[in-house]
Amino acid sequence: MKLNIMDLNRLKCFQAVAEKGSLQDGARHLNLTTSAVYQSIKKLELETQKHLFFRSGKKYILTDEGRELQELFQRFLWDISQFQNQDRVTSDSLNGEIRVGLPLNFSKSVFIPLVKSFHAEYPNVRFHITIAETRRLLNQVAAFELDFAITDDAIPAEFLSKVARQEVFKxxxxxxxxxxxxxxxxxxxxxxxxxxxxxxxxxxxxxxxxxxxxxxxxxxxxxxxxxxxxxxxxxxxxxxxxxxxxxxxxxxxxxxxxxxxxxxxxxxxxxxxxNLLFLVQEENYINNTLMKKFLLYLNTSLKK
CATH class of the missing domain: 3.40.190.10 (Periplasmic binding protein-like II)
Known part of the structure; x- marks a missing residue:
């Protein structure tokens, strides 16, 4: 069966009726009309080529195929829930590696103290720090070898279309x-x-x-x-x-x-x-939860 937005809505109608045991109660639970829920289940049965319910008066009883679909859908909902919970846990107890490139003086006078305090709060986060001049750092950013770099504003023209930059320090x-x-x-x-x-x-x-x-x-x-x-x-x-x-x-x-x-x-x-300093990332770099958390921390700390 090919899933799309309509299919998921029909599955929600199917799940509600299966849980409540009747079309009317399922529709009331979803705040939909009985007719709308009935049509959704009818179309779902046509899509799946399965008979999902026995009808007994106003009662809707799952067939064996209906129970199988219900188990699959419940497993799907559980997986989504686990994915959401995992993201929340990661936000509270971060882990992973941050690869950053820095100019020498900024690394010593500003960045290392920030790393120390961040690591005290999130001890499972590791930092890989590269100290180099601007062009080398930009090459590594463009090659995704660094998650981000801090550079001055002397960015060579060939990198301007490859990186995104944000002023962070003066x-x-x-x-x-x-x-x-x-x-x-x-x-x-x-x-x-x-x-x-x-x-x-x-x-x-x-x-x-x-x-x-x-x-x-x-x-x-x-x-x-x-x-x-x-x-x-x-x-x-x-x-x-x-x-x-x-x-x-x-x-x-x-x-x-x-x-x-x-x-x-x-x-x-x-x-x-x-001297203006910029946070530079590859133009198409997508920050994960760890990076979002650290960049927020970094920006907030640098503004103090």
Whole structure:
């Protein structure tokens, strides 16, 4: 028998009459007319080519074939109930693995503390965390090797149609150098014309964060010819401490008392520079119960 929406309605009519023992009581139970229930059962018997009831006055008594169909339908209802209950249990006692990709500083300063508190509540959840730069994370997201990643807004054009993204976090950035570097070149910090000739450090060759800093504070991009690129924030901090030049780092790193003693923050002319971070998933990724629960937790925690 091919099941569709009409078939399921007929099965409900059949079940009601079988349980109540009469057409009228079954119709009353379903809040339908007796005629509608009668027609549903008649059509069901035609579909199944089975005689489902004996009629004895107003009583409807199941035939052997009717009892067999009733058992099948009750089993179907029980399976649906188990499926619903299983989903509820999963929501209360989650288990499984979450594969996430992160930039280094965000993983240390923000994500790991959140994982610790989430895992304390749901100890059967495991995390597989990958630390990498944006392009590698996007490749893994697009290949379904990661459930999601947190990246900056520098998403290469070839990934824009492959991923969905949602802004989740905003980190403040500061331009810093070592205190010895500042003391040695203090006179050059008085003008952007002389500052631009100092050695600079950024995370990629286009110098995106440095150019954003200068554009924010001096309303224009500048030409920097003396620069190095370092694609790791911890190594960037080491290079800055060694006096290799000027570079942009997250404020939460700079605010560490140990680093504050070693690094000098360049005074901002206008407001603060922020780096937007996005939660990125493959365009067609479907979140299961575990992922929905964790992403809700993550979004709620990041908004605090």
């Amino acid at each position: 980190e403040e950035l500061v331009l810093v150098c070592s205190r010895s570097f500042y003391k040695k070149n203090e006179s050059k910090f008085k003008s952007v014309k002389t500052m631009k000739d100092l050695p600079h450090l950024d995370y990629s060759k286009n110098l995106p964060l440095l150019q954003r800093w200068y554009k924010l504070h001096y309303k224009r991009q500048i030409k920097i010819s003396d620069f190095h690129t370092i694609d790791n924030v911890e190594t960037m901090v080491v290079a800055l401490k060694e006096g290799m030049g000027l570079g942009v780092i997250p404020r939460d790193l700079y605010d560490n008392p140990v680093l504050t003693k070693e690094l000098h923050a360049v005074e901002a002319v206008t407001g603060s520079l922020f």
